[in-house]
Amino acid sequence: MTPADGQSAAGRGGLNRPAEYPAAQAGGPAQPADFLFGLFWAVLGASIAWGSWTMDRLERQGVEPYAVPGLVPGLLGLILLGFGLILALRGWRGRGAVATEEVAPSEGASESQGKAEPWRIGLALLLVLGFVLGLLGRGPPFWLCAFLFVFLAIALFEWPERRAAGTLGRGLAVAFLVAAGAAAAVSFVFQEVFLVRLP
Amino acid sequence: MFDGLILLGQSVLGFMDPMSLTYTFGATLLGILVGCMPGLSATLAISLLTTLTIKLPAHDAILILVCAYVGTIYGGSRTAILLNIPGTAANAAACLDGYQLARQGKAGRAMGIATTGSVAGSIFGILCLATITPWLAEKALAFQSYEFFWLALFGVMMSGSITGDDPLKGWIMGMLGLFVAQIGQDGIHALERFSFGDPNLAGGLSLIPTLVGAFGASEVLTVMSERAARPKVHAVDSIIPRFRDVIVHWKTVLRSGVIGVYIGILPGVGEDMAAWSSYAAAKRASKHPEEFGHGSVEGLIAAETGDNASIPGGIIPALALAIPGSAPAAVLLAAMIIHGVNPGPMLMIQHPQFVYDVVAMNLLATIGMLFFGLFLVKPLLKVLLVPRSMIMPIVFLLCTVGSFAIASRLFDVYTMLGVGLVGFFLRRFGYQMAPFVLGLVLGDLLDKSFRRGLVLSGGELDPFFTRPISGLLAAIVLLTLLLNIPPIHRLYTQAKQATLARFSRTA
Numbered sequence: 001m002t003p004a005d006g007q008s009a010a011g012r013g014g015l016n017r018p019a020e021y022p023a024a025q026a027g028g029p030a031q032p033a034d035f036l037f038g039l040f041w042a043v044l045g046a047s048i049a050w051g052s053w054t055m056d057r058l059e060r061q062g063v064e065p066y067a068v069p070g071l072v073p074g075l076l077g078l079i080l081l082g083f084g085l086i087l088a089l090r091g092w093r094g095r096g097a098v099a100t101e102e103v104a105p106s107e108g109a110s111e112s113q114g115k116a117e118p119w120r121i122g123l124a125l126l127l128v129l130g131f132v133l134g135l136l137g138r139g140p141p142f143w144l145c146a147f148l149f150v151f152l153a154i155a156l157f158e159w160p161e162r163r164a165a166g167t168l169g170r171g172l173a174v175a176f177l178v179a180a181g182a183a184a185a186v187s188f189v190f191q192e193v194f195l196v197r198l199p
Numbered sequence: 200m201f202d203g204l205i206l207l208g209q210s211v212l213g214f215m216d217p218m219s220l221t222y223t224f225g226a227t228l229l230g231i232l233v234g235c236m237p238g239l240s241a242t243l244a245i246s247l248l249t250t251l252t253i254k255l256p257a258h259d260a261i262l263i264l265v266c267a268y269v270g271t272i273y274g275g276s277r278t279a280i281l282l283n284i285p286g287t288a289a290n291a292a293a294c295l296d297g298y299q300l301a302r303q304g305k306a307g308r309a310m311g312i313a314t315t316g317s318v319a320g321s322i323f324g325i326l327c328l329a330t331i332t333p334w335l336a337e338k339a340l341a342f343q344s345y346e347f348f349w350l351a352l353f354g355v356m357m358s359g360s361i362t363g364d365d366p367l368k369g370w371i372m373g374m375l376g377l378f379v380a381q382i383g384q385d386g387i388h389a390l391e392r393f394s395f396g397d398p399n400l401a402g403g404l405s406l407i408p409t410l411v412g413a414f415g416a417s418e419v420l421t422v423m424s425e426r427a428a429r430p431k432v433h434a435v436d437s438i439i440p441r442f443r444d445v446i447v448h449w450k451t452v453l454r455s456g457v458i459g460v461y462i463g464i465l466p467g468v469g470e471d472m473a474a475w476s477s478y479a480a481a482k483r484a485s486k487h488p489e490e491f492g493h494g495s496v497e498g499l500i501a502a503e504t505g506d507n508a509s510i511p512g513g514i515i516p517a518l519a520l521a522i523p524g525s526a527p528a529a530v531l532l533a534a535m536i537i538h539g540v541n542p543g544p545m546l547m548i549q550h551p552q553f554v555y556d557v558v559a560m561n562l563l564a565t566i567g568m569l570f571f572g573l574f575l576v577k578p579l580l581k582v583l584l585v586p587r588s589m590i591m592p593i594v595f596l597l598c599t600v601g602s603f604a605i606a607s608r609l610f611d612v613y614t615m616l617g618v619g620l621v622g623f624f625l626r627r628f629g630y631q632m633a634p635f636v637l638g639l640v641l642g643d644l645l646d647k648s649f650r651r652g653l654v655l656s657g658g659e660l661d662p663f664f665t666r667p668i669s670g671l672l673a674a675i676v677l678l679t680l681l682l683n684i685p686p687i688h689r690l691y692t693q694a695k696q697a698t699l700a701r702f703s704r705t706a
Contacts, residue, residue: 033628041371048378051393058388066653069385069392072646073378080374087367116424116627124423125620128416128595132616136599137609146596153592157423182593186600194254196604199612 031091038088045084048077120157127153142198143187151179206552207329210559219262219563226263227567228575230270234286235582236590237278238422241271241287241470241527242414242636243594249407249534250601257538262560264534265514268527269321269564272470272506273572276313278583281306289470289509292478292502299494307576312496313503314572315445316452320504321565323456324463324511329558331464333551335519339544342520344652345663349672350466350522351645355638356676358467358526363631366683372625373634379404380642387650399610406533408602408611409618409639413632414526415598416619419591421626427587448497451481455504462505463512467637469525470506470513477505511561518542518554521644526633529640 052074057063127149135145154175162171190196214223226248233244244267252260275286280297293313300309342350355377359369382393383403394400445452455477462473481501482491491498513524514531521543523529535542540553547554571579602615622632656662664673681687 037628045374048393055392056390058390061388063388064654064658066658067387067650069388069390072649073381073392076374076378076381080371080378083367083371083374087371090367115426116421117426120426121420121424124420127423127592128420128616128619131595132599132612136612150592150596153423153595154589157588158586178589178593182596186593186596190600190604194251194604196254196600197607198600199603199609 031094034091035088036091038084038086038091041084042081042088043084045077045080045082049074049081050077052077123156127156136199143183146186147179147183149179150182151175154178203329203333203555206555207558210552210555211562213556214262214559214563219259222259222263223266223560223563224567224570226266227270227564228571230267230272231274231277231568231571231579232582233267234271234274234290235277235579236585236587237282237284237286238418238587238591239271239286239594240414240418241268241289242410242530242633243418244268244271245527245530245534246407246410246414247594247597247601249530249537250411250604251597253537253604257535257540258556260538261531261535261540261557262563264531265557265560266564266567268531269507269510269561269568270571271527272510273313273317273568274579276317276503277310277579280309280313281580281583287470289474289506290502291471292474292506293499295478295492296495296498296502299492300496300499303494305494309499310572310576312444312499314569315442316455316500316503317507317572318565318569319445319452319500320456320459320507321510321561321568323453323504324460324508325558325561325565327460327508328511328515328561329555331460332515332519332554332558333547335515336544336547336554339520340548342544342668343662343666344648344655345666345669346672347520347522347644348648348652348663349669349676350520351641351648353672353676354466354522354641355634355645356467356679357465358469358637359634360679360683361468361472362633363629365629368630369634372630372632373638376635376638376640377642377645378638379409379635380639381646386643386647399608404614404618405602405605405611406639407537407605408615410530410533410636411598411602412615412618413622413636413639415601416595416615417622417626417632419595419598420619420623422587423591444496444500448500450484451497451501452504454480454484455501456508459505459508460512460515463509463524463528464515466516466522466524467634469527469633470509473509473512474502474506477501511558514557514561518546518557519544523637523640526636529636533640 052070055068055070055073057065057068057070131145131149135148136142155172158171158175159168162168187198190198214220229248230241230244233239234241245264248264248267249260252263255263271287272289275290276293276297278284278286279290279293280301283294283298285291285294297309297313300306300312339346355373356370359371359373360366362369380403383391383401385392391401458477458480459470459473462468462476463470478491478498478501481497482488485491485495485497487495487497509525510527513528515524517523517528517532517535519542521532521541523532532542540546540550598615598619599612602611603609605611622635626632652663653660662669664670682691
């Protein structure tokens with residue numbers, strides 16, 4: 001969150017949030033992301049409601065209709081269906097709070113000053129998916145999986161800056177040391193101190 | 200009154216052993232370090248530490264979690280002041296004046312003010328925690344399923360309304376969290392719901408791996424996907440806290456403390472809103488509102504007092520009602536349940552000592568915060584210089600190991616990854632994780648309360664609306680919903696303005 005965002009957010013002091021969000025009421029261009037997400041939530045909600053409706057009602061056990069296991073999930077599905085339709089309609093009509101990536105989420109990392117770059121997103125996904133689905137539990141010992149993941153993550157994410165600065169060799173050496181230290185420390189602490197099995 | 204003091208004294212004395220003090224200072228320091236790193240939130244710290252401390256005795260584990268919670272929120276003010284980046288969402292308000300003070304060469308003074316403000320807020324919150332929790336728990340003994348149903352729904356709706364910029368998306372996330380909590384055997388008849396015959400899903404998605412995914416993996420992916428500039432840390436002058444600043448602004452401290460605790464108690468509303476509300480109230484009441492945003496000491500005190508006061512505030516309903524006041528409190532509540540403590544109205548009857556143990560834990564965490572705020576400021580600043588490209592892969596490693604540690608099954612790691620990936624994409628489109636987490640924690644309570652209430656009333660819905668507290672909570676939930684519908688909100692705003700204009704003419 002930038003200082004400018006912060007200034008506007010300072011007005012969030014009260015709990016009557018809508019007053020500070022005129023965008024929520026203003027018309028504008030259609031919001032395709034909101035429209036598509038709205039449809040997705042509506043379909044998900046309808047599926048949940050259907051799944052709840054067809055769920056065992058335990059009539060043979062004498063369970064009353066108002067205490068069946070599918071009651072609450074079914075109601076939640078219907079509410080989700082309703083919210084999804086409203087979101088889709090709002091996105092279609094171009095109304096509502098600005099969606100997509102301009103929205104500054106208020107949690108954790110979102111306050112960082114950087115902006116997401118497609119190659120970074122792709123690399124991050126490749127690394128975590130490769131680590132969890134490709135390495136863990138597939139044979140190699142945990143310390144080796146952890147070392148490979150941390151080494152590749154540090155080396156590859158720092159690659160452009162290191163290459164531009166002419167410190168590629170140093171960067172790889174630092175990545176190697178950090179990865180080796182992290183893999184050894186995590187393996188030792190969890191196995192020997194916390195007595196936890198590793199994947 | 201005196202019974203409470205005696206129990207509190209016993210609790211404090213109970214923690215006066217080397218191991219507890221090591222846990223206190225170690226966890227507070229760890230919390231401060233995590234808070235210093237933008238991208239790592241209090242919820243993530245508590246989720247991860249829950250997995251790491253799973254084998255420890257309950258008291259030690261909860262002590263570590265509470266200290267880390269307090270430390271994280273305090274540590275976030277460091278980056279807010281020095282880098283203009285809030286370490287956690289709770290410190291965003293501290294950026295406004297803290298960073299301006301740093302630019303004026305008063306970074307040390309700003310950190311001193313943040314320390315004293317945080318300590319003052321924390322102590323005020325602790326006093327409220329010690330006094331309000333037993334009172335609230337006693338009142339809650341009269342609550343039945345109807346009230347608990349509305350409280351659970353109220354928490355999710357409030358969190359959805361206030362977190363992020365779009366209430367509708369917040370509510371959708373809340374409903375999603377409530378639904379995910381329904382997966383697996385239902386709490387009354389043990390029928391498998393939405394498990395599709397998968398034995399891993401029969402017990403439902405494990406809470407902690409899901410939380411680690413929602414706040415850990417998704418945050419790691421978000422930070423990894425962003426390019427961050429190397430931070431430039433401002434020079435630091437004297438860091439000795441000036442208690443005079445607090446004494447001069449005692450009204451601001453008191454007001455922010457009250458607001459912080461109040462916002463903390465509200466189910467689902469977190470420290471960030473407490474900081475903003477305290478800041479806005481201080482600005483309205485200040486003799487020098489023009490200084491706010493330009494290095495106002497009063498503004499910084501208000502923000503930091505408010506967010507730290509809301510920590511014990513958020514724990515109050517978690518202990519007394521089993522309804523968490525914020526997302527980190529939700530994880531804390533889950534950790535308590537995992538460790539065999541069952542928060543709720545019966546806690547004061549079954550384990551009154553535990554409530555005062557939590558008060559003592561907060562007190563110890565505050566002492567730890569003051570200690571590190573006084574003596575370890577400059578060494579801690581070195582953490583800000585560690586590149587995030589090195590920290591994030593290690594955090595993900597911990598997310599993986601932590602998820603696996605709960606039950607030694609890879610399915611929990613896959614759950615963490617799946618929830619993390621979904622959370623990562625949803626956050627990019629303005630969907631927040633806090634309402635999801637609230638829904639996840641409160642889903643079981645909502646389900647059981649609603650159906651038990653219907654069984655008690657023979658299928659009648661009346662008691663959900665006609666019992667006094669139920670009716671009040673129902674009205675608030677419905678009003679929250681209605682006031683966010685644009686045409687109704689327009690009518691409400693027009694009516695409010697007309698009424699205000701009439702009053703001002705009369706005056």
